[in-house]
Amino acid sequence: MPNVKHDDTHDAKTNDTFDAQNNEDVNGVPGAKAAPAAASGEKPDAASNGNSNVASNDNSNANHNAKTNAKPERDCVLCGCCLELCPLFAATNREELSPRAKALLSGPSKFTAATLDDDAVAELASLCLACGKCEKLCPQGVSVPRLVARLRAEHPDFRQWLWKQWVTKLQPCWSLAAKGAGLIPEALTPANLGLALKGLRGLRPDNGLRPWLTVTRFPVEEFRQQYGERPVVLFDGCVGSGPRKAWGQAARFLLRGLGANLAEAGFSCCGSTLGVAGLPEDQLTARRANVEAWRKADRPLLVTYCATCRKGLADYAAPGAGAGIFANSDEEALWAASVTPLSGLLSGAAGKVGRGVPTVVGWHRPCHAVLPGDPGDADCKLMSSLLGARLRTPAKANCCGFGGIMQLSAPELSTQVGQACWNGLDGALGFTAAPEVVSAYVLTGCSGCVMQLTATAPAGHGQHAQVGHWLEIVKTD
Amino acid sequence: MTTALAPALTPTHLRFLEQLFPGEGLVTKPEEMAVFGADSSRRSALPWAVVRPRTEDQIVELLKWAEAERMPLVPRLRGTGMSGGAVPAFGGVVVSTLWLNRVLDINAGDFCAEVEPGVVTAEFQALTQKQKLFYPPDPASLKISTLGGNVSTCAGGMRAVKYGVTRDYVLGVRAVLPGGKICDAGGRTHKNVVGLDLTRLFVGSCGTLGIFTKLTLKLLPLPESSATVLAAFPSLVAALEGAKGVFRAGILPTAMEFMDATACRGIAQIKDVPWPDNTQAVLLLKVDGSASALAEDIIRLEQALSRANPSCLLKGLGPKEEEPLWEIRRLVSPAAFQLGPDKLGEDVAVPRGKTVEAVEGFQAIGAENNTHVACYGHLGDGNIHVNIIYDAADEGQRTRAKACKEAVFRLTLSLGGTISGEHGTGITKAPYVSWQLSETERELMAGIKQVFDPSGILNPGKGWV
Structure with a gap:
């Protein structure tokens, strides 16, 4: 059984999560380990019941860990803290889809009250959006997305293959795919591909938002003081380098406005959704290629405009990212310090809105917008300073339900979560209550969110929803 | 209980459930059912099936059928209980009513x-x-x-x-x-x-x-606002004297929490604490009311506590100032693990006047058994969380922890207390219920149960067996 020592980072995490949940009564929650005997210590009772079929979850995980060759994680203690924010559980109220169920099925101390089928466990546990909300709440530091990625890797199937084609092969011609998707009649679309194709269709270049925001002041001096002449490269990601080249154009326009010493590098996919899909080797290949491209460009500042790409890149320097990505720890630290969101560089910019500006604009916060150590959602902060009261944010930051491979493996669940997300946006914007005054106009900062929100947008009300990356509203002429 | 309960689910039973709970309303795959068999007590058992009613009518039909078939049913919501109350330890169909989740009415006139x-x-x-x-x-x-x-x-x-x-x-x-x-x-x-x-x-x-x-x-x-005072004391008796002083001054706090020396030591290992090294107990009090009254209340609270000579006293007016003080309190549970990897978390309660005796007794039990026992909790109402900290990998420690737990229960009962103030007895404390309730009370309870549930199909084996 895992006996993991507390380290400083871990304690900090425990404290944070306990802030959030005020949970002193949870027996054994934040322990250094979950022990079989923690349950059996409280078990004079079960033993005394002859006909009881109750089982304590013992940690017969030695084999499991040997098999996955992974560092043993601290174990789930079933406290349920993760139930607070899981978007899949919130949208469905189906406990078998909760993070706790996944940890119970696939964590080090697996469910032992019955013999379960490994493939069926993998199939069920892989119904995860990988949004990471549960991970932030867990007092034990259990990462369900990581558990799920591991399970998906151990149980490969055709959907992973399909996702890989999607991300790696189709990428250069996504524009075409998006156009093609529009040409395929709904009736002919394979059932499981419907949602993903709908998302792609939403990315057609002519589906973009019309720009209406003119940047009138760039924080040139601030940028110069912080970065001087250091070269800057932009990480476009799959969507920005494919179907929505306009994002990259707007981003480069803004960087030039800042006076950045703009360079270029030949990046590939960030690898984020490949890893989640259970394709660790492909992820590692992508990671190595990107670091090599960065190295060749003389290790410049690495600017991102997609929240998930940024997380994907930041994760290169996370523990367990994979061997041989970096030459040494200095390079790794430099990478970690170089990955920067574009919006953060623009803090202090001023702008004015022009014709075509909607009355109110919704902001969808991507699950990956705020990384550990971030003071907040930099994209949202920039937009709210530029748009003021026009920008409306739902009280609860709901997940859009994209979840990468989930679009292919369980489109119906992905859709259900997307609908719950739109309900939250409707609550903040009120487009259902007053369709003549308010339109369903939503900005965000992640390419996955743009695809998913487009694919799940509510129909009707005599209008169609408009969804885009915030870069789309920026005038570049 | 006169008739034996159904020993398992038959194909006929399953067909009935399939009809009553179409689609995702019925769960039968073991992998999907697993989580419905566990709760925060960390006990688990596999349900025979899980049903998810969307309407009251479905529940009515289910209970007609279950009564006729002597089918055990285990009602469940989110399974966050601490004592195994939602675990189908004796078999049966789990009934998850999570899909009944509407707020039907909030009425400010009727309160x-x-x-x-x-x-x-x-x-x-x-x-x-x-x-x-x-x-x-x-x-x-x-x-x-x-x-x-x-x-x-x-x-x-x-x-x-x-x-x-x-x-x-x-x-x-x-x-x-x-x-x-x-x-x-x-x-x-x-x-x-x-x-x-x-x-x-x-x-x-x-x-x-x-x-x-x-x-x-x-x-x-809804009260307008709140205020908080934290006071540290060089002895447990002084702290409890301070608490008494608060009530004597005619103040009824919203919350009155305390932490003993062991709990304070745990916190000090993970956070800079405001109290001096020799601290034996810390009190944390909250009062609520109108903002103007609170400014005065907090002065009275300070005066009442001062008579017991606290070694340190901090106050906060309004949620922003209060938050850092309550953060300390919330660290107690995680901090307990600084003293050992496992714990038994008991939630006994004693008559309010017996709190000193109880806490001193629990500490002595820890010392006698050479085991860390941290006491903290709801001093104001006599509900004390007793954390017995040990290493489950060590058999000697495990045995001593169990001895501590039983000694804590015995002392609690001798003081006129109860073995569970909040968590309930479920399956983890079921064997100890008879320590507290006499046969007469248990017979009366069994009689009441018999009136509601003559065949004993609802959550069998739980509560006061």
Whole structure:
């Protein structure tokens, strides 16, 4: 059984999560380990019941860990803290889809009250959006997305293959795919591909938002003081380098406005959704290629405009990212310090809105917008300073339900979560209550969110929803 | 119990459930059912099947059938209980009522609300606050647990000293009984003395009497603000003297929490603490009310505590200033693990005047057994969390921990206390119930159970066996 020592980072995490949940009564929650005997210590009772079929979850995980060759994680203690924010559980109220169920099925101390089928466990546990909300709440530091990625890797199937084609092969011609998707009649679309194709269709270049925001002041001096002449490269990601080249154009326009010493590098996919899909080797290949491209460009500042790409890149320097990505720890630290969101560089910019500006604009916060150590959602902060009261944010930051491979493996669940997300946006914007005054106009900062929100947008009300990356509203002429 | 319960689910049974609960309403794959067989007690057993009603009618049909078939049913909400109350340890079909999750009514005129059992407590509280109304029960799990679960366990919390526990806010319960009859206990009035108080029987009954479909809850006006005082003392007696002084001064705090020396030592290992090294106990008090009255109350509170000579006294007015003080309190539980990798978390309660004796006794039990025993909790209402910290990998420590637990129970009972103030007995404390309740009381309870559930199909083996 895992006996993991507390380290400083871990304690900090425990404290944070306990802030959030005020949970002193949870027996054994934040322990250094979950022990079989923690349950059996409280078990004079079960033993005394002859006909009881109750089982304590013992940690017969030695084999499991040997098999996955992974560092043993601290174990789930079933406290349920993760139930607070899981978007899949919130949208469905189906406990078998909760993070706790996944940890119970696939964590080090697996469910032992019955013999379960490994493939069926993998199939069920892989119904995860990988949004990471549960991970932030867990007092034990259990990462369900990581558990799920591991399970998906151990149980490969055709959907992973399909996702890989999607991300790696189709990428250069996504524009075409998006156009093609529009040409395929709904009736002919394979059932499981419907949602993903709908998302792609939403990315057609002519589906973009019309720009209406003119940047009138760039924080040139601030940028110069912080970065001087250091070269800057932009990480476009799959969507920005494919179907929505306009994002990259707007981003480069803004960087030039800042006076950045703009360079270029030949990046590939960030690898984020490949890893989640259970394709660790492909992820590692992508990671190595990107670091090599960065190295060749003389290790410049690495600017991102997609929240998930940024997380994907930041994760290169996370523990367990994979061997041989970096030459040494200095390079790794430099990478970690170089990955920067574009919006953060623009803090202090001023702008004015022009014709075509909607009355109110919704902001969808991507699950990956705020990384550990971030003071907040930099994209949202920039937009709210530029748009003021026009920008409306739902009280609860709901997940859009994209979840990468989930679009292919369980489109119906992905859709259900997307609908719950739109309900939250409707609550903040009120487009259902007053369709003549308010339109369903939503900005965000992640390419996955743009695809998913487009694919799940509510129909009707005599209008169609408009969804885009915030870069789309920026005038570049 | 006269007839034996069904020993398993037959194909005929399954066909019935398939018809009554179409689609995702019925869960039968073991992998999907696993989580429905576990709860925060970390016990688990595999359910025979899981059903998810969307309507009360389905529950009525289910209970007609279950009664006829002697089919054990285990009601469940989010499974965050600490004592295994939701674990189908003796087999049966788990009934998840999470899909009954509407807030039906929040009425500022009547000061009451009607909800379905699956509503999350914190989400309900947020809704009431929008209308300047207040639902006080605040179990630690309030962000993740449901009102239905809180009612079936009679969940407590820190505000109990002033506002009471869940029981004090349940005006009515609508429940389906075995055989399919519907019982409407209580109602929307704040007073009601017609007949026996069936509502109270349902509260804390751990799903053994009926399956809830609607709860009527009492609301209060929302207090404007709050203030907090933290005081450290060089001895446990001085701290408890300080607490007494507060009540003597005529102040009824919203919360009155304490932490003993072991708990304080644990916290000091993970955080810079404001108290001196020789601290033996820390008190944390909250008062609520109007902003203008609070400014005065906090001065009175300070004066009352000062008579017991605290070695350090900090105060905060309004949530922003209060937060860092309460953060310390919330660290107690994680901090306990600084002293050892495993713990037994007991939640005994004693008559309020016996708290000193109890805490000193628990500490002595720890010393005798050479085991860390940290005491903290709800001093104001005599509910003490006793954390027995040990290493489960060491058999000697495990044995000593169990000896401590039983000694704690014995001392608690000798002081006129109860072995569980909040968590309930479920399966983990079931063997100890007879230490507290005599045969007469247990027979009466069994008789009541028999009236509601003559075949014993509802959550068998739980509560007061």
